[in-house]
Amino acid sequence: MTPAIVAALAAACSPLGLDRGELDELRAAEFALPAAAEEDRFLEDAVVCAGDRDPFFRDKIGYEGIAAILRRGGGSEKAVRTQTLAILDLIALPNEAVDPRYGKKRGGFRASFLPLYASEFLRRDRVGSFLNEEELARAARLAAEEIEGVRDFRGFDEEEGWRHHVAHASDLALQLVLNPGLQRAEHVALQAALLSQVHPGGEVFYRYGEPGRLARALLYSVFAEEWEEGYLESLFSPLVDNESFWADAYASQEGLARVHNTRSFLQTVMVLIDGQTDPRLVTLRDAAKEALRQIP
Template identity: 30%
Template sequence: MPPLRSSASQPWSLALLLSLALASPGVAQPAGGSQVQSVRPGCAQKDKAFWRALKARKGVPETGVSVDGLGLALASCLGSPDPELRDGLAFELLTLWMRSGALSDTALRPLTATLVGQLDDGLGESGRDTVFRRTFSALVLSEAIRRDTLQPFLTPEELTQVLTAAVRYLPREKDLRGFSDTRGWMHGVAHGSDLLWRLAMSPRVQQEGLEQILQAVAAKIAPPEHAYVHNESDRLARVVVAVIRRGLVPPEVFSRWLEAVATPQGLASWEEAFRSQAGLARLHNTKQFLRALHSALVLQKTAAPHAEQVLPQVLSALERVSLV
């Protein structure tokens, strides 16, 4: 992988960058609150054949065309209900450019601001196409944080804004659909978890931020209205393992967090879960998460700080929900 370019430090806030990005030609602003177009004009400036050809050239643009100039246009494609355009082209090209260093830090900062803003598009809705822009913005943001971890390009204030947006997004995402044969991946819980996972691994995020991440994960472990079947529990567990590996959250804080996770929220006991679909969904999701967390801790290649204390606690929590 080529070395990442050094950061071009600018005294701009992420909020200012976001306002500039949304005001740029070709990036339409939402009209009427959450009524957002599936594909904004910036994406439509180039047809699918253009993006396919660009991908076939491994992301290398034609002479005279700048990768930096294409980043925001691709970000507007993340809301497309077309899985090839959204996932196979926009996500893959943006990831390629971030990992290769083709996107400059100067371009990444307004792009990150735009992605943070897109997390709010239709947030709280379910069953609508607005889900695509939110969930794929979270996924691409996870790649931006990966890049920032390798070579920081965000100011401390901007990184805090991403963290704040991420811990706000996951608990409030109501569209829990995972995959559609015709529309492809939605996967909001998994993609939101991926963003938190990257943030948890960032050395720039300290104890307070890690505890916020744990609380955001807890909010989505066991929704009563949906049973996870698309690997969401594993992605949530991966976040928690990353937090544990940082060694900054005291064992007693994690113990209280785990106790709350294993408690049958809204039920007198786990036995009561068998009396309703919502209870069964909670039980299923909690079991899946604790199994995933236990497996991830057992199978990790290098020991995490406090692992010897944490693993028996996870096993005890798993036994609480597995013996009913």
């Protein structure tokens, strides 16, 4: 890891050097800052908040502050570009490197929240286009790897707040598939990654809205391209076209989880598409309906 990354992982969450009370006041003021230079510094400082155990800093200051500034067009292009590349460098690290307690008690925050933070920077690129083609392709590749690499499936805790790694990684994918600069091969890779987490294996039962976040990103990707005949019809086949998947599905927790997660995802796809007339979405709806019929 570079010295800059090591420093970022070790720093405390204190954007602009403000304490908790001052940050709460800044949040109440919708993160309005008097100078562009302060917006730039906030964006740089706030990235470290992704790893804070306190949801106030991690969610209300880090994420909300980054989103507020970027969505109103704040921050210089140079600073936004620099921070986008920096956060992608963090996402490129293995989960355990960026977050040594990944999957463990009182851990898993930084790895789960960095994709959410990154989604706001990639949203800014989507509307402002400051990444070049190679950088955008790298972002898509890292997002696909991030989705496929999720192994901490915790959602919400009343004391510690959210982790929600699958959903946050899906949000990153969503901003990428909405980007008109994304190439077809990158859409295909992201679709495969999203489908890989429909049922992640084991006894994981999704209950925090994960199927909706996966489905939303997938549908926007489908809508972004034209597809050859047969592609959409078979998109969900890997989820259901294996009889061994369903052998004794109701006789184990793992089997029940597969039924629950796969059915929830396919039903969500159908609900999101309901009423749409675009031929691609109609085809995908029919594919979801057919796949549902194969679940015992």
